[in-house]
Amino acid sequence: MRSINMPLFALVLVLDGGAGLAANQPAPSRAPAALLSPTPPMGFNTWNKFGCDVSEQLIRETADAMAANGMRDAGYRYVVIDDCWQVSRDASGRIVADPQRFPGGMKALADYVHGKGLKFGLYTDLGTKTCEGRPGSLGHHDIDARTYAEWEIDYIKVDWCNADDLDAREHYTMFRDALRKTGRPIVLSICEWGRNRPWEWAGGVGQLWRTTSDIRDRWESVVWILNANEAHASAAAPGHWNDPDMLEVGNGGMTAEEYRSHFSMWAMMAAPLITGNDLRAMSAETRSILLNEEVIAVDQDSLGVQGRKVLDRGYGAQVWVKPLADGSRAVAVLNLSEKEADLYLRWSDIGLPPGAASVRDLWAHLDVPAHADNGKHFDERLKLKVPGHGVAMLRVKTLTPPR
Numbered sequence: 392m393r394s395i396n397m398p399l400f401a402l403v404l405v406l407d408g409g410a411g412l413a414a415n416q417p418a419p420s421r422a423p424a425a426l427l428s429p430t431p432p433m434g435f436n437t438w439n440k441f442g443c444d445v446s447e448q449l450i451r452e453t454a455d456a457m458a459a460n461g462m463r464d465a466g467y468r469y470v471v472i473d474d475c476w477q478v479s480r481d482a483s484g485r486i487v488a489d490p491q492r493f494p495g496g497m498k499a500l501a502d503y504v505h506g507k508g509l510k511f512g513l514y515t516d517l518g519t520k521t522c523e524g525r526p527g528s529l530g531h532h533d534i535d536a537r538t539y540a541e542w543e544i545d546y547i548k549v550d551w552c553n554a555d556d557l558d559a560r561e562h563y564t565m566f567r568d569a570l571r572k573t574g575r576p577i578v579l580s581i582c583e584w585g586r587n588r589p590w591e592w593a594g595g596v597g598q599l600w601r602t603t604s605d606i607r608d609r610w611e612s613v614v615w616i617l618n619a620n621e622a623h624a625s626a627a628a629p630g631h632w633n634d635p636d637m638l639e640v641g642n643g644g645m646t647a648e649e650y651r652s653h654f655s656m657w658a659m660m661a662a663p664l665i666t667g668n669d670l671r672a673m674s675a676e677t678r679s680i681l682l683n684e685e686v687i688a689v690d691q692d693s694l695g696v697q698g699r700k701v702l703d704r705g706y707g708a709q710v711w712v713k714p715l716a717d718g719s720r721a722v723a724v725l726n727l728s729e730k731e732a733d734l735y736l737r738w739s740d741i742g743l744p745p746g747a748a749s750v751r752d753l754w755a756h757l758d759v760p761a762h763a764d765n766g767k768h769f770d771e772r773l774k775l776k777v778p779g780h781g782v783a784m785l786r787v788k789t790l791t792p793p794r
């Protein structure tokens with residue numbers, strides 16, 4: 392929980408191609424086990440906005456808001472309490488929730504969240520204490536896992552404070568095994584900030600793992616994390632996700648253009664979309680970002696491939712590509728300049744041959760004509776005018792030429 396920060400403008404495109412399944416493949420002898428998180432998890436976590444100021448009332452009101460404001464229906468399902476909900480252990484070693492802040496207890500709170508059609512999550516730490524000095528899970532994996540299962544939680548974030556002398560792979564695996572013994576499916580979020588190279592081993596342990604230090608509500612942080620997380624794209628797959636940390640959209644430290652870019656690029660990276668703002672009091676602008684279904688669809692694509700940077704131009708523009716399940720590709724063009732820029736996206740940059748194309752703007756929700764600005768060159772490239780640190784998100788389909 393606790394990161395470094397850098398400027399960006401993003402253009403995200405979805406490009407139709409064509410890929411089919413191989414014919415006559417033999418059926419498996421039995422269905423594979425269901426993945427706990429076949430697409431990146433979506434939801435809310437208390438830390439970025441509220442820190443230690445957590446309570447039963449906050450969680451109930453957040454669940455109410457998610458059920459009423461379209462968040463739940465857009466795919467945001469997890470309501471996760473981060474650090475500071477726990478105060479001690481009882482004589483049997485069982486973790487104790489703060490009775491002042493959570494007077495009804497965690498099982499009743501989980502029932503309330505579930506009653507809203509949502510899922511409930513909590514936080515703990517592998518060390519003796521959490522990052523905020525509350526009781527950690529070291530030496531208590533089994534009893535904690537049983538307790539969380541009894542409370543019917545669905546998601547557990549496990550931090551790394553006060554744990555540097557431990558073997559991360561060994562101890563996170565022990566925690567995974569303790570969860571499995573309960574028989575309850577609980578998503579395991581590994582949060583050791585990339586210190587122990589989790590992209591090399593965490594795919595067999597948890598469903599998501601942090602790749603960097605903590606995000607900050609600053610443009611520099613978003614760009615730094617974006618480029619650091621990209622290095623591990625090959626580790627992502629359905630059920631197993633690189634986690635560049637939670638969203639800062641709506642927390643006030645960036646412009647609307649920057650928040651659109653932040654959200655766009657997390658979708659390009661097939662990142663968990665865990666919001667960190669106050670969902671009870673969102674502006675219309677924040678809602679329009681977090682509820683953009685066309686952008687969410689890029690993140691939640693069932694192929695589960697993380698986007699990669701395929702071109703880095705010297706004047707501050709980058710091109711990213713993300714293949715999708717229907718054979719199409721999502722493409723992001725980033726401009727690190729603070730100034731509005733006239734940029735060309737050449738079809739050859741993203742592996743497309745010259746030819747007519749149809750284009751859809753995913754933020755304006757409009758189809759873009761091959762207007763005069765592109766003229767006769769539209770078959771080769773698309774001309775774009777994008778604000779500093781802004782985002783343009785497009786869906787592009789190549790058209791079959793007439794016979």
